[in-house]
Amino acid sequence: MRRKGKRGLSDEDRAVWDSVRRSVTPISPVRRSKLAPPAPNAPDPGAPDNPNRKPPALPDLPGIGSARSGPAPGLHVDHAPSLSERLAQAPVQMDRKAYLRLKRGKTKPEARIDLHGMTQAQAHPALTRFLLEAHDRDYRLVLVITGKGRTGADDGPIPERRGVLKHQVPHWLSTGPLRQIVQQVTEAHMRHGGGGAYYVYLRRRK
Numbered sequence: 001m002r003r004k005g006k007r008g009l010s011d012e013d014r015a016v017w018d019s020v021r022r023s024v025t026p027i028s029p030v031r032r033s034k035l036a037p038p039a040p041n042a043p044d045p046g047a048p049d050n051p052n053r054k055p056p057a058l059p060d061l062p063g064i065g066s067a068r069s070g071p072a073p074g075l076h077v078d079h080a081p082s083l084s085e086r087l088a089q090a091p092v093q094m095d096r097k098a099y100l101r102l103k104r105g106k107t108k109p110e111a112r113i114d115l116h117g118m119t120q121a122q123a124h125p126a127l128t129r130f131l132l133e134a135h136d137r138d139y140r141l142v143l144v145i146t147g148k149g150r151t152g153a154d155d156g157p158i159p160e161r162r163g164v165l166k167h168q169v170p171h172w173l174s175t176g177p178l179r180q181i182v183q184q185v186t187e188a189h190m191r192h193g194g195g196g197a198y199y200v201y202l203r204r205r206k
Contacts, residue, residue, distance in 0.1 A: 087170065087186055094184045094201050102141070102199055105189025109143035109199070110134070115165050116147050123165055124172055131173075135181040135202050143188060144169060148196040169198060 092099050101107050113130045115123045127144065134142050149163025173182045181203055188197035 090185075092184070099184065099186075102184075102201070103186065103189065105191045107141055107199075109141050109192065110139040112143040112145065114145040115169070116145065118165070120164065120168060123168075127169065127172060128176070128178060131178055131181060131200065131202070135205065138205050140202055140204070142200050142202065143192055143197055144200055145193055145197045166196070173198075173200065 094102075098107070111130075111134050113127065115127065118126065131142065146165040146169050147163065149166055170185055172178060173185050182200055183203045184199075184201035186199050187195055188199050192199070
């Protein structure tokens with residue numbers, strides 16, 4: 001006896017359902033796993049936009065060392081001081097008050113020589129004659145103008161040092177006959193040429 005309110009499939013409905021079921025292909029388990037969406041709270045650890053993604057470790061280069069360990073043992077980086085720094089660090093051989101006035105540009109040179117446009121072969125004897133004559137006249141402070149050196153857009157594959165006379169003059173002043181009469185050398189104040197000139201303080205005549 002059938003319960004009221006529930007009606008079974010008729011023969012016609014069952015035939016339609018069997019026809020639909022035969023036309024459907026079931027999804028295989030492998031395909032079903034590929035089509036399944038990822039879990040909402042499980043980000044890909046290798047995704048670029050993952051905030052918890054760790055950057056790849058950088059390999060250490062031989063002889064250089066890693067960024068964490070610093071320079072490789074035995075690798076020494078030496079920054080030689082510039083010519084201006086060496087002159088500024090030289091010991092003061094003259095009266096200190098006079099030296100401070102000199103550095104501030106408050107002492108006027110008694111004579112000057114301009115070596116612009118000269119070669120080394122021309123500048124060295126010209127400078128020697130000038131300083132020996134200045135010392136003979138008992139001058140104490142003279143100005144030697146060398147210039148800062150030429151500037152160029154391209155030095156080629158082997159760059160040349162600029163300001164040859166600027167670098168050579170201090171060497172000439174500390175050697176040969178000039179060494180005996182020169183007491184102090186320092187870069188000139190801006191009003192007297194700055195880095196393109198030198199104050200040369202001479203010793204007194206005996």
